[in-house]
Amino acid sequence: MSDESPLVLVVEDERDLSELYQMWLAKSYRVRTAYDGRAALDKLDDDVDIVLLDRRMPDLSGDEVLERIRERNLDCRVAMVTAVEPDTDIVDMPFDDYLVKPISETDLVEMVENLCIREEYDDGIRELFSLASKKALLETEKDASELEDDENYQQLLSDLEELRASLDDQLSNLDTDALTLIYRDLDRDQSDDE
Template identity: 60%
Template sequence: MSDAPPLVLVVEDERDLADLYATWLSSEYRVRTAYGGYEALDALDDEVDVVLLDRRMPGLSGDEVLEAVRDRGIDCRVAMVTAVEPDFDIVAMGFDDYLVKPVTKEALRETVSTLCTRNDYDEGVQELFSLASKKALLEAEKGGSELEESDEYAELTARIEALQSDLDETVGGVDDHDSFVGFYRDLDRETSEKE
């Protein structure tokens, strides 16, 4: 295993913004920058730990790049960093976090740090974090009646409850109290940050 810092791929068609994000992250992480979707696919490999991905780009959209990341089976976390307001379509998307522009340096760095930490968790925990992030985002952006009427939101909530139940059974066998407490502290922090 390498001692090198995690590698972040910044995918943003606005060059100045991409370079700004890279500058913000370069003191703690290795950074690659791609100024469009096709360039992102060329820069994407198994070394990448986190992808910061704009949704709306000419040529190949961020949604299409995200699909390609997942189709290739690359084990990395993906945060959409975009001006596109979230809608219920996000439930089916394979990202781990969603930031709406404009994004502050602190928010970007915190997101990357959190996603790097998530890389250490198993697949079930990673999925739970991703789904909890989507749920919190929808709850922040949509009204109560919209949420109640949405089949996607109901399915998302049911999936979270099922995963939590499965993980509760798994965690029940954990002997390391610090790991147990740390897991739930991370999950609570992730959920409360989105609210």
């Protein structure tokens, strides 16, 4: 990220919501808006630090836009901000965070702040943030019994534990705020072990 305030691209086909998100974020961030997936790809460049992406849009879905963002190897964080309830299909999606609408100003601003903090760390730590966020999201939205037998969720747990073990040295050097963000999304009993 540059010395300027981070640039957030809000991709939302509902103009009222897009304008609301822009108003909330403009206090601390530079903001661009796009009302569909194609416009988002046109407005996306190396200056964009964070993309807030709706999953349901008329021309290109948010999932397709996410895929194209990653294909272009742009160094930006992506958060899905959508009314689509998450399912275990999200495990393999390369986003950094996920909010289910309706959302509050506090939730949106806090998520963007967290994504900015994540940007300061290397790929392994950012991947840990992403996996931990997915785990927390699924555990909030799904029944424990559903998750227990789900192959994708079990793979997520395995990947998370493996990554966490490989990053132990780096984790010990993180500041308290970063650790709080990571462990907020991990099991409480696991965080007590640190």
